[in-house]
Amino acid sequence: MVNGRFGRFFCSILWAIFTLMPVDHLPAQEKTPLATMPAPARVMQGEGEFYIDGSFGIAMKGYDEPRLARARLRFLDILTKETGTSFKREAEAGSSHFIIQTSGPSAAIQQLGEDESYHLAVSTTDVELTAPNPLGVLHGLQTFLQLVQINEKGFAVPVVTIDDAPRFPWRGLLIDSGHRFVPIAAVKRNLDAMEAVKLNVFHWRFSDDQGFHIESKKFPRLQGTASEGLYYSQDEVREIIDYARDRGIRVVPEFDMPCHAKSWFQGYPQLSSGQDPSQSSAMDPTQENTYKFLDVFIGEMTALFPDSYFHTGGDECDMKEWESNPRIQEYMQRNSIKDGAALQAHFTARVEKIVARHKKIMVGWDEVLQPDTPKNVVIQSWRGPSSLAEAARRGNRCVLSSGYYIDLNQPAKEHYLVDPLGDNAATLTPEQKKLVLGGEATMWTDIVSADNMDNRIWPRTAAIAERLWSPETVRDVDSMYRRLAIISQKLSYYGPRHLLITEEMLQRMSGELDPGPLRVLASVVQPPEGYQRQELRSDFSALNHLDDAVPPESETAREFDQITQRISSGTATPQDWQRAREWLVLWRDNDAKLQPMLKQSFLTQDLAPVSKNLRQVAEIGLRALDDLHDDHPVRSDVKQQNIEFLKSAAKPQAVLLLMPASSVERLVQATKSN
Amino acid sequence: MVNGRFGRFFCSILWAIFTLMPVDHLPAQEKTPLATMPAPARVMQGEGEFYIDGSFGIAMKGYDEPRLARARLRFLDILTKETGTSFKREAEAGSSHFIIQTSGPSAAIQQLGEDESYHLAVSTTDVELTAPNPLGVLHGLQTFLQLVQINEKGFAVPVVTIDDAPRFPWRGLLIDSGHRFVPIAAVKRNLDAMEAVKLNVFHWRFSDDQGFHIESKKFPRLQGTASEGLYYSQDEVREIIDYARDRGIRVVPEFDMPCHAKSWFQGYPQLSSGQDPSQSSAMDPTQENTYKFLDVFIGEMTALFPDSYFHTGGDECDMKEWESNPRIQEYMQRNSIKDGAALQAHFTARVEKIVARHKKIMVGWDEVLQPDTPKNVVIQSWRGPSSLAEAARRGNRCVLSSGYYIDLNQPAKEHYLVDPLGDNAATLTPEQKKLVLGGEATMWTDIVSADNMDNRIWPRTAAIAERLWSPETVRDVDSMYRRLAIISQKLSYYGPRHLLITEEMLQRMSGELDPGPLRVLASVVQPPEGYQRQELRSDFSALNHLDDAVPPESETAREFDQITQRISSGTATPQDWQRAREWLVLWRDNDAKLQPMLKQSFLTQDLAPVSKNLRQVAEIGLRALDDLHDDHPVRSDVKQQNIEFLKSAAKPQAVLLLMPASSVERLVQATKSN
16 A cells, blocks of 8 residues: 555556556557547557546646637637536636646747647546647647547546647648638638647638738728628738637738739729730739839738738739730840749849838748749749749748648548658758748639538648648558548537538528438539539539539548458458448439439539439449359450440549449459459 | 500509419419418419529619618528529619619617518519518518529529518517526527518526626626626627617517526625525515615616617516515515515516616516506516416506427427417407517527527427417418428528537537437437426536437427328328338337447437337337238237337436327227227
């Protein structure tokens, strides 16, 4: 028996030795891996659980500030959503079993590269969260919320010690309020979700050819003529900046220039380089007035946005507009500017000086990187990993977005496996690698609306957040998908509507209160990757078709595909065979129920052949299952015919990919032929 | 061939004659009845549809004010949610096919009994909405939104002419922020939904024994000691009042006194009539200081709330608290006050004078009606229809809430069939009937949280809204349920979360991302009616059990019950038989899948016997179906045994009613015995 002071010390040593074994050393079946996302840098799992009930409370120690009190209340709100239990809102230092210890403040304006680390220790009786500053506290609270799960005894958090810090200091999400206005409520709920997955940069883009969606007091015709009244007032912007700061998130504004700038010219045609400003999308880099205007404008906006970084775009200039304008040509000749790219470099250099005079550091897309681009300009790379490496080699800091274009409907694993220090960047020197600051997921809104934006962003952006936070070695795709499904549900407590959108849109497009058979079809189709939506359906005013409604990645199709991999490779379980058969029967029989429903609505009529194809794919799949199961040889002409049909069924139809077609093709390919 | 001026006139006459036939005169199968709720006072349906596409726009004519512009934008937002189409936000008088014509303003502060009528005429090419003032415009816009449905050609509104006005001028929803704080966002989304169903009084209750949830600047210890920081600031209250006014809704505040007042005494114990203020819930009506305090408090609150009416509660006084206090007894004897009720009447008379001095009309619950209650006091009746009639007979105006207690988990039809002028009120004289102003649904929050409040309010409150708006003769329960399902879905566009809550709570309580078998059980259980939740489960801090999650009325159980009625009465269709069998098989087979899941979570363990009962009920049901189908006689002891089991299975278990038990009993009762 051990007691007294030494006893307690001895016990805690024992506890440390026996309960805090690194998780990797434990047999896999003994411990459920933590469902956290991003995965923490270092985890030691122990035995037992900490239980949360109505008596749960948090006490704050050490450095305190109002932001921490608000974080505590926000934490309790989410914990209430997780548990359906209401908690005391007032901190009681004495009786609390959750102690937060903060050493000191973070910077008054959040800086790139601040310490974001935290230490979280959960025992069966107590929780301790310590961090050098409030940023780490914010992150640690989110980790704790991700650890809560229900079991037969209550709401439990496993005994664990976590030491965590991010791999990259710039972990961003771009929301494009230029192509389309994004309502404040949608911005807020996505900031809430960003906090949950420890993203720390909100890259907020305000203008594009299609619109100008922020209030300028200096140049009110910007939003006055190019927003249809849908713009953020400066008060709203300040509100969002405060909201983001509360969540450990910097706000980096982007005003794209000199191109993608058609909207500016509605109110201020003198900025345009075209003879007809309504047809122009490029500013005129040869006019002194352009720089005078931008100086005033950038002065106004740099005063509004406190962050040290200021994004001036610079992507995708159509050089022809300059090169076809005699006046601009004449200027270029006079100043020995050899081509459009050099003219943009000239513009960039001028704008960089303006930005620097207003005490900000310029960020720009790939194209702003030119031979004499100042070394302090941060390059955001969208064209590919080589341009990122190129920036670092030239000594510029850089942020990767190529590979994180979440508007392109790629599966989560493709984004997940893109590493800012992978590919070309892997060959950088250690010093050059330090210039790679991180990455940003980009939610462009060309063909995404506030309706379906959340299911484009979530849950896939959580996988990108893990890439940017967690150790480089965390790359297991199966583990990522397992945890992604869990974080996806938890994110819905924060407000994002990604899990609700599809059903609502199915109801709307079918006019049915219960669109059952349409739901079945929707569960196995995906919008095609890339920009095919634009090519295949040109109406962007109504994003209300099935390709707009379904998530970019079908969970059902992914699971079915994995099962067919196991079946065709001979590693399937009896449950796999049964599940595959159940799904195929469901899909085969769905067409008869769905066809009459599709006729009722103009938005679903073009789905008739997709549904019919699903039936045929399923019929072929069921026969292939039988053949594989019985090891029954198939006539090779029949097999070939089926493969051809499956290949054609896998092509886009009604702007949709029928995902099971290629999985069933795998089954057919695996059958014996004679 | 007809052309020219006469031709157009002739055509419009013809159009009027042939297309605007009253809907009742048309054969039922030709026209789908309008899905509007509340049903308009007068409807003439025509031929054809008006189609909405991206070119849709609205123009305002006549009287204009900013509230109308905001209503137009709000209308476009909902229309975008209904159609997934974005519309031009700027009004274009020339090209618009939807013209709103407003004759003049409504009162600066919305008054009881203002004209709320409107005229809505939809042709295949144009929409005209005319109203004497903005209140009618608001209502007409909501009616139009309810008419939108998708068909094979587009988003269509049927050709129709509607002349509409409410039956009662006081159509309310009480939200009780006294028992529990209700977040501002929840208040707003319920105001949005109130507008959709033309309710016009938001009765907002701020205090009860459990808490005091509004800021008093005069007496800051009210919210300071009894809200845990959860209270509405006066700015927030003003924001809600403006928000409500924008939606044609008056805000009537309630401060319950002299009882249900424990929370007041935490900061101001001198108001209490108990020797121990922490045990007291009644103010002291014998102290002059009480009235001085209330005069200042009521002065502050009547200045904050612009409505002409001010609710001072007055319900459920526990007279013993006064009658057991010697000092109060002595006062009563000295002033010849014979009992507690008379003492409350004394208090009410004093408070009424205070309210009147602050230029407001007092509203109070039943109990404030005493022999000498001033005639201008409005009585809100909660104890039964006889108290409502009694108030009218005494010459007091009155509002019915008895029968509209939506916290009691009654089916929609029970509320729907309660008429403010039915029951005892039917015997009132025409002059007395005019004193019956309308009714109010009451969302008490004793055992309802912000989590599940929306599914207690919606959709059932839409049925009450119809009772209060539509003609007395609109009473068809089947039609009500058909339209209720449609309006329920449309209401979700306005923000209420009633259709989302159950699934979220099932996921949470099971810990499963897809709680399939639990969903099946949840679809056929209901919380018991009345106050049994309190008796059967006493923990109110965690409203996270299945009885909290499921809607008060099971749609599936109601449909199944109707099918069993048709089967037992010999009027069932083959589809009825098939549907009944499918459901019973689903329920029978569900138990085996559900039992392992129930074991995993402490919140579902007590559902094991409920699930087992569902299996047994289904087994008995399937046998009864066979017996009925084959006209097969059943041994009477077996039949009796089954009936006894079904009766016991219909009793509350785990605070839930297993709804199919009584429907299956009907089937068993219908079998022949031998």
